Amino acid sequence: MKKINASLFILIAFMFFNVFAGENAVTQTSTIDALLKGLYEGDVTLGDMRKYGNFGIGTVDFLDGELLLFEGTFYNVKSSGAVVSPPDDTKTPFCSVATFNPEKSVTLEKGIDFKRFCSFLDRELPSLNYFYAVKIQGTFKILKTRSVPFQTKPYQPLVEVVKTQPLFNFENVKGVLIGFRCPVFVKGINVPGYHLHFLSDDKKGGGHLFDFTIEDAELQYCRIQEFKMLLPSTKDFSKADFSANMTEALKKVECAK
Template sequence: MSKRVRLIAKILLGIALYMLAVLASAAVVRAGEADPGRDTLWQVSTIDALLAGVYQGAVPMAELLRHGDLGLGTFDALDGEMVVLDGAVWRVRADGKATPVPADETTPFAQVTPFEADFSVTLEGVGSLAELAARLTAALPSPNMFYAVRAQGAFELVRTRSVPRQAEPYPPLKAVAASQPEFTLPATSGDIVGFYGPPFAKAAGVPGFHLHYLNAARDAGGHMLDVRFAGPVTFELDTTTALTLALPATPAFAAVDLAPDREAELKRVEQ
């Protein structure tokens, strides 16, 4: 082999080794990176639009579940409270009964995420929803992130509410909530699911903890209004660093006035 050929061979070998090193390095980086879709809160519409009476369904359940397996929300015409758990969707109607939801049902407002717990907190002796929220907030690494929440346990009492299906012209949510059906579930076991929103989440979502409940029999639940623990309960939390808003392409959303500050309305509705 001539000197020239040997030189060319060395150059080609060096290039090949360099490319292999680059590819290997890139593979390591990709393997170590978090999938951004796995830490995203995917939300349909905004809470202010829901408060203003935008109840027309915009996204079907089949599409919603492409973006997460845990979450909450409501349905077309405000027809009940939504619980998304383990990739299945449940509706708690105005009579307090929970039923599975078909894939073609639509939602005007919902939040979901692919739930993967990052840390857990075990609490006991909790005597109210306000106490639960305060103790969970104190356990958060930072109040400035979103967190998905799931807990399974036994409860001395869970108090919930739902909302009845509405007819057009839709009233604002505060008018619906003024006569909302409420339910008391004594000595119940089941799952709490929901989200913590940071203080800056207002207008888009719910600041603080927004929690829904589904009992172990999967036949009752709703939006949580109060809770008392029967023993220790472990809460799993998933730090969620991204928010994707899917805004409804509907005439109602396009026309609604979202300029007013509805923070006071939200507090009344959530209580």
């Protein structure tokens, strides 16, 4: 009887901790440097990644477009610009997932662009040394994204692939931006600073965000202090040399030309 009571106590304590301490983690597969090097095949599925949350961004195997996990549903923005719902057994070579529990909502100033938004939120956040899940929902006067095309072997590094990336320009578009602000010390592992992906409300467009001008939008975010990595057991990953500093390549890949 005593044993049962002890187990029950531990279970209740665990539930209490989860609810009131807001336990949450950013869980990612592989590393940004692996993706930059052209490791475009992973060993976890989107169904696997969904176990770690309802919110996230990444790509799918063979670099077949940009990926979002929004309210528990995956969306894949192909290089054609079309948005599809990828099957759960689709694999991903790079993806970061968390549970979105917004702590704060802020109405964004009309007319601000992505650069000014980044400075604004950096000043607003009490510390830049944690992960933040970031969501901006509303109307954007202008919004610029890109996607990436399906790759075949031998894989080119990402910096080569993005030289021919399709760009998408939206005007007066309603939709949602989701992603993360990662601390500077994730260099090589994830993207330091802001990394956001877009999905239009009509689910007909999206992609990796380059820039926007806010018309009328609400920012929500939550701080996350736990970070988990699922390293692929693929041969490419186990044999890769990650000693080079890829910071310059990352800048070219993440930002607009």
